[in-house]
Amino acid sequence: MILAIIENAFLSLIGSAIPASAVVMLAATGAMLGERVGVLNLGQEGLIGIGAVFSVIAVLSWGVESPWVAMLIGMIAAAVAGLIFALCVVSFRASQVLVGLALALGGIGLSNQLGVNRNGTPIQTLFREINPGGVLDDNDLVSAFLFHDPVVYIAYIGLPVVLWFVLFRTRHGMNMRAVGENPAAADAVGVSVTGWRIFYSVLGAALTGAGGAYMVLSFTPTWSPDIARGRGWVALAVVIFAGWRPGWAVAGALLYGSMISLDTTAQARGWGLPFMGASDLSFFLSMLPYVVTLVAILIPAGAVKLGRRVRSTAAPAALAIPYSREER
Amino acid sequence: MTGDGTRPSVEALGISKAFGGVAALDAVDFEVRWSEVHALVGENGAGKTTLCNILAGIYRADAGQVIVDGTERDFRSPAHAIDAGIGMVHQHFRLVEPMTVAENIHLGWPETPGVVSQRALVDRTEQFMGEMGLHVDPTARIWQLSVGEQQRVEILRVLARGARVLILDEPTAVLTAKEADDLFRVIRELAASGLSVIFITHKLREVLAVSDRLTVLRHGVREITRPTEGATASEIARLMTGEERVLDVEHRTVTGAPALELSGVSALNDRGIEALHDVDLTVRSGEILGIAGVSGNGQSELAEVICALRPLRSGSITLDGADLASLSVRAVTDIGVGHIPEDRIGMGMVLSAPVKDNAVLHNYWTEEFAQGLTLDRQGVINFAKQLVETARVQTRSVFSTAGQMSGGNQQRLVARREALAADRLLVAAHPTRGLDVNAAQEVRSTLIDKRDSGCAVLLISDDLDEVLLMGDRIAVMYEGRIMGVFDSADADREHIGLLMGGHSAVEAAS
Numbered sequence: 001m002i003l004a005i006i007e008n009a010f011l012s013l014i015g016s017a018i019p020a021s022a023v024v025m026l027a028a029t030g031a032m033l034g035e036r037v038g039v040l041n042l043g044q045e046g047l048i049g050i051g052a053v054f055s056v057i058a059v060l061s062w063g064v065e066s067p068w069v070a071m072l073i074g075m076i077a078a079a080v081a082g083l084i085f086a087l088c089v090v091s092f093r094a095s096q097v098l099v100g101l102a103l104a105l106g107g108i109g110l111s112n113q114l115g116v117n118r119n120g121t122p123i124q125t126l127f128r129e130i131n132p133g134g135v136l137d138d139n140d141l142v143s144a145f146l147f148h149d150p151v152v153y154i155a156y157i158g159l160p161v162v163l164w165f166v167l168f169r170t171r172h173g174m175n176m177r178a179v180g181e182n183p184a185a186a187d188a189v190g191v192s193v194t195g196w197r198i199f200y201s202v203l204g205a206a207l208t209g210a211g212g213a214y215m216v217l218s219f220t221p222t223w224s225p226d227i228a229r230g231r232g233w234v235a236l237a238v239v240i241f242a243g244w245r246p247g248w249a250v251a252g253a254l255l256y257g258s259m260i261s262l263d264t265t266a267q268a269r270g271w272g273l274p275f276m277g278a279s280d281l282s283f284f285l286s287m288l289p290y291v292v293t294l295v296a297i298l299i300p301a302g303a304v305k306l307g308r309r310v311r312s313t314a315a316p317a318a319l320a321i322p323y324s325r326e327e328r
Numbered sequence: 329m330t331g332d333g334t335r336p337s338v339e340a341l342g343i344s345k346a347f348g349g350v351a352a353l354d355a356v357d358f359e360v361r362w363s364e365v366h367a368l369v370g371e372n373g374a375g376k377t378t379l380c381n382i383l384a385g386i387y388r389a390d391a392g393q394v395i396v397d398g399t400e401r402d403f404r405s406p407a408h409a410i411d412a413g414i415g416m417v418h419q420h421f422r423l424v425e426p427m428t429v430a431e432n433i434h435l436g437w438p439e440t441p442g443v444v445s446q447r448a449l450v451d452r453t454e455q456f457m458g459e460m461g462l463h464v465d466p467t468a469r470i471w472q473l474s475v476g477e478q479q480r481v482e483i484l485r486v487l488a489r490g491a492r493v494l495i496l497d498e499p500t501a502v503l504t505a506k507e508a509d510d511l512f513r514v515i516r517e518l519a520a521s522g523l524s525v526i527f528i529t530h531k532l533r534e535v536l537a538v539s540d541r542l543t544v545l546r547h548g549v550r551e552i553t554r555p556t557e558g559a560t561a562s563e564i565a566r567l568m569t570g571e572e573r574v575l576d577v578e579h580r581t582v583t584g585a586p587a588l589e590l591s592g593v594s595a596l597n598d599r600g601i602e603a604l605h606d607v608d609l610t611v612r613s614g615e616i617l618g619i620a621g622v623s624g625n626g627q628s629e630l631a632e633v634i635c636a637l638r639p640l641r642s643g644s645i646t647l648d649g650a651d652l653a654s655l656s657v658r659a660v661t662d663i664g665v666g667h668i669p670e671d672r673i674g675m676g677m678v679l680s681a682p683v684k685d686n687a688v689l690h691n692y693w694t695e696e697f698a699q700g701l702t703l704d705r706q707g708v709i710n711f712a713k714q715l716v717e718t719a720r721v722q723t724r725s726v727f728s729t730a731g732q733m734s735g736g737n738q739q740r741l742v743a744r745r746e747a748l749a750a751d752r753l754l755v756a757a758h759p760t761r762g763l764d765v766n767a768a769q770e771v772r773s774t775l776i777d778k779r780d781s782g783c784a785v786l787l788i789s790d791d792l793d794e795v796l797l798m799g800d801r802i803a804v805m806y807e808g809r810i811m812g813v814f815d816s817a818d819a820d821r822e823h824i825g826l827l828m829g830g831h832s833a834v835e836a837a838s
Contacts (some may be wrong), residue, residue: 171441186435190407
C-alpha cells in the first residue's frame with residue numbers, strides 16, 4: 001500500500017521532471033552558448049516569456065497548426081530580443097548585468113501584456129509523445145523515463161552532443177572558447193570577437209525562446225502570466241552547476257527539474273512539514289534550486305581556497321566583461 | 329618575397345595617431361627592409377608600441393599610409409595584417425591561459441582543420457616546431473609555462489601563420505638573461521632566413537647587440553633612422569632622452585641602532601612553499617639597503633611580510649624596537665612605512681578611479697582630508713595637484729582616471745605618494761622596472777631624498793646595476809636566504825653575481 005503510493009509519487013515526479021527540465025535544459029543551453037563567448041544574459045526569464053507568448057499568439061491568433069512552426073516563431077521573437085540585448089552589451093558595451101536584468105523584467109512584462117486576453121485558453125497544437133504503437137500504458141517506469149515528445153530528445157541528447165562537439169572538437173569551437181576566455185587573444189589572431197559574441201547571444205536567446213515555446217506547446221499547455229516561474233533563473237544556475245560543460249548541463253537540468261517538480265508535486269499532494277506546523281512545503285521547495293546553486297558555487301570556490309586548482313569548471317575568464325580593442 | 333636586405337618590406341608614411349586628444353604619433357615615417365633586425369627605440373610613451381600596433385592592425389592610424397612589400401594596405405583588424413604577413417608579439421601576451429600550447433597556436437588560424445582533436449593539434453604543432461627549430465611542450469597549458477616559453481608560443485603562432493614581418497614589443501622585459509640570449513639567437517636566425525624583425529626596446533645594450541638598423545622615436549616624432557654599426561650607446565641615449573642626465577650617488581656609512589630589524593623571518597609564498605627562510609636583516613635610519621637577486625627568490629615575499637601583507641611563519645620584525653608583524657596594514661602605514669609595490673597596477677592604485685583619489689589612497693580618512701563622514705573635496709584636489717606637480721606626473725588632469733596615464737606616470741605617482749607616507753621606512757620593490765631613463769632617475773632621486781632626510785630605505789631590484797648604484801649596503805638573496813651583506817665600498821660585482829646565482833660565499837671566494 002505504502003509502496004504503491006511511493007511508486008506512484010515517484011512515477012509522477014519522473015514523468016513531470018523530464019519535460020519540466022527540458023525547459024530548463026533549453027534555456028541553460030542558450031545561456032551557456034552566450035556565456036561561452038563571454039556574454040552573460042541574465043534575461044533568460046524574460047526570453048522564456050517572450051518565446052512562450054509568441055508561440056501562443058502563433059497558435060491562437062495566426063492559426064498556426066504545426067507545433068514546430070509555432071516554436072520557430074517563439075524562437076524568432078526571442079532572437080529579436082536577444083539581438084537588442086547583444087547590441088546593447090556587445091556593440092555599445094553596456095553593463096551585461098543591468099541590461100540582462102532589464103531584459104528579464106521587461107520580457108516578463110511584455111509577455112504578460114501580450115498574453116492578457118489568452119489566459120487559460122487551452123492550446124491544441126501540441127508536441128506528441130513518441131510511444132511506439134501505444135504498447136505501454138502511462139503509468140509505468142519505462143514510459144515515465146522513455147516516452148516523451150521529440151523536443152525532449154533534442155534538448156537532452158541532440159543539443160548537448162552538438163554543443164560539446166562544436167566546442168571541443170572543432171576549430172570554430174576553439175575560437176569560441178578563446179573569445180570567452182581572452183577576447184584580446186582571440187582578436188589578435190583575427191577571430192571576430194564582436195561578431196561571434198552577437199551571433200551566439202542571438203542564437204542562445206533563440207534556444208531559450210524555444211524553452212518558453214515548449215512550455216506552452218507541451219508542458220502546461222496553456223498561457224498563464226509569469227509563465228517561466230523562475231525557470232530562467234534556474235537555467236542560469238544550471239550553467240554554473242554544470243561548469244559551462246554541455247554534458248553536465250543535462251545532469252544539472254534533471255536535478256533542478258526534479259526540484260521544480262517536487263515543488264508542484266508537493267503542492268498538488270499537500271505535503272506538509274511534520275514540525276513547525278507548516279502545511280505547505282512549496283515555498284521551501286521552490287527555494288531549493290537556489291540553495292543547491294549556492295552550494296554548487298561554494299564547492300569549487302572552497303576547493304580553490306584549499307589550494308586545489310579547479311580550472312575546468314571555472315567560468316570563462318572574460319564572462320560579462322565588455323571588450324574594446326583600443327582600450328589602453 | 330624576401331631579398332637582399334635593401335628592399336623595404338614595410339613602409340609607414342606620415343603616420344599620425346592621437347588618444348583622447350593627446351598625440352601619440354605625429355607624421356612618423358618608418359621603413360623596414362627584408363632580412364634585417366630593425367630596433368625601434370625610445371622612452372616610455374615615445375610611440376613605439378602605438379606605431380607597431382598600427383602596423384599590426386590593432387589600431388587604425390588617424391593619418392598616413394602603410395605599404396607592405398610595395399602594396400598600400402589598410403588594415404581594419406589584426407587578421408588583415410596577418411594576411412599581409414605582419415605578425416606581432418605583444419608585451420602582454422595574447423594567449424588563452426586555460427588552453428594548451430597546441431590549441432593556442434591553432435587559434436583563429438584558417439589552416440586549422442575544421443574538425444580537430446587534441447591529438448591532431450599536437451601532431452601538427454610538433455611538426456611545425458620541428459620545421460622552425462623552436463620547441464615547447466605542445467600539450468602543456470599556458471599557465472603552466474614560464475614566461476620565456478609563453479613568448480616562444482607567441483612567436484611560433486605568428487610564424488605559423490606565415491608572417492614575414494615579425495614585430496616584438498619589448499620582448500626581453502619579462503625574460504631572464506639566459507632566455508633573452510636565446511631569443512636574440514632566434515631573432516638573428518629569422519632575419520638570416522629573409523624575414524624582417526622589428527624589435528621594440530629601450531635597452532641600449534640590446535639595440536647594439538641584435539639590430540642591423542635602428543629608428544629612434546621621441547615624443548611621437550622620429551628622431552633618426554640609421555645603421556646600428558658605428559652607433560654608440562650614449563648617442564642613442566641622447567636621441568632618446570634629448571639630454572643626458574646621470575645620477576651620481578654618494579654612499580654613506582651609517583652607524584647606530586637599526587630602524588628595521590628582521591630576525592629569523594620565515595614565510596610561505598602563495599603556493600604554500602617556504603619563500604623566506606630564516607632571514608636576518610637590518611636597515612638603519614638614513615641608509616639605503618639594496619637587495620640584489622634574481623626575481624622570484626623571495627624578494628616579493630620579503631616586501632610583503634614587512635608591510636604586513638603576508639603572515640609570518642616564524643621570526644620577528646620590528647621598527648625602532650616596536651613589533652611590526654602584529655600590526656594591520658593600515659597601522660603599518662600610520663606609523664610611517666611607505667611601500668612602492670612591485671605590481672603598481674594591481675597593488676599600487678585603483679586604475680578606474682581618478683588620479684586625485686589615487687593620490688590619497690593612504691590617508692583619505694585622516695583629518696587632513698575628511699570631516700566626519702565627508703571628504704574635503706577641494707583639499708584632496710589641491711593635494712593631488714601638488715603631488716602631480718612635484719612628481720612631474722603627466723596627466724590631462726587630476727580628474728582623469730589613473731588607467732589613462734602611461735605606466736611611467738603611474739609609477740611616478742605611486743613612488744611620490746609612498747615617499748610622502750614614509751617617515752621612518754620606505755620599502756621600494758622594483759621601483760624603476762619598465763621606466764625610461766628620465767623617469768627612473770626621478771624615482772631614484774626620490775629614494776635618495778628620503779634617505780637623506782633620515783628615513784630607512786629598503787630597495788629591492790633585480791637590476792644589479794641599480795642596486796650597486798643606490799645601495800649604501802647590499803644584501804644578496806637566493807632561494808629565500810640572505811647569502812651575504814656588503815658595504816657599498818666592499819661590494820664586488822662579480823662576487824655578488826655569483827651569490828645571486830646560488831654559489832655559496834666560500835665557493836664564490838675561491
